[in-house]
Amino acid sequence: MQAEAQGIQPMFAHLATESADAVRIAEIAVSIWDDVGDALAPIIGQSGVDALIKRSIYLTRTAHPCLQAINENALPLDGLSALGAVLAQQDRIEAIAVNAALLQNFHKVLITLIGASLTERLLRPVWETPRAVMPRRKT
Numbered sequence: 001m002q003a004e005a006q007g008i009q010p011m012f013a014h015l016a017t018e019s020a021d022a023v024r025i026a027e028i029a030v031s032i033w034d035d036v037g038d039a040l041a042p043i044i045g046q047s048g049v050d051a052l053i054k055r056s057i058y059l060t061r062t063a064h065p066c067l068q069a070i071n072e073n074a075l076p077l078d079g080l081s082a083l084g085a086v087l088a089q090q091d092r093i094e095a096i097a098v099n100a101a102l103l104q105n106f107h108k109v110l111i112t113l114i115g116a117s118l119t120e121r122l123l124r125p126v127w128e129t130p131r132a133v134m135p136r137r138k139t
Contacts (some may be wrong), residue, residue: 022095026087029099030080035126036106043122052113057083058104066090066096111118 020028037049044052061067066089070082076110087095110119 008045009083020092022090022092023088024040025092025095025099026084028084029087029095030084032099032126033080033083036103037124040110041121046131050107052106055109056102059109060098064094064101065101066098 027089033053037046040049040052046085057067057070065081066086069086083099086100107123110123114122
């Protein structure tokens with residue numbers, strides 16, 4: 001659980017202090033989930049990552065009913081874009097809270113499956129250097 005305090009919470013606390021709107025927060029969240037998938041897919045496969053995301057959404061829906069808008073049948077094909085759309089519709093504080101809760105539940109589920117040590121090792125690069133919190137590129 002140490003990564004929760006050292007990785008997830010500070011990452012989103014940083015967003016709360018920025019002037020990021022919900023759309024930007026949604027973009028960042030999707031990028032973080034892409035990073036999580038990139039870190040885990042070589043070990044548990046993309047279908048394993050998708051199953052963990054589905055389970056995490058299910059567990060987080062009670063506290064954050066906005067996630068009920070994500071159709072489980074849509075996952076994995078457009079699951080991250082559906083998550084991004086849901087987050088973009090929230091106010092910025094709620095978008096941060098929803099994604100932080102979702103990541104925490106994901107982290108807990110992963111720990112129950114593979115243990116804390118391996119979870120920390122696999123996700124450390126995501127928490128330490130998330131691409132998502134880098135400034136948005138001008139296009």
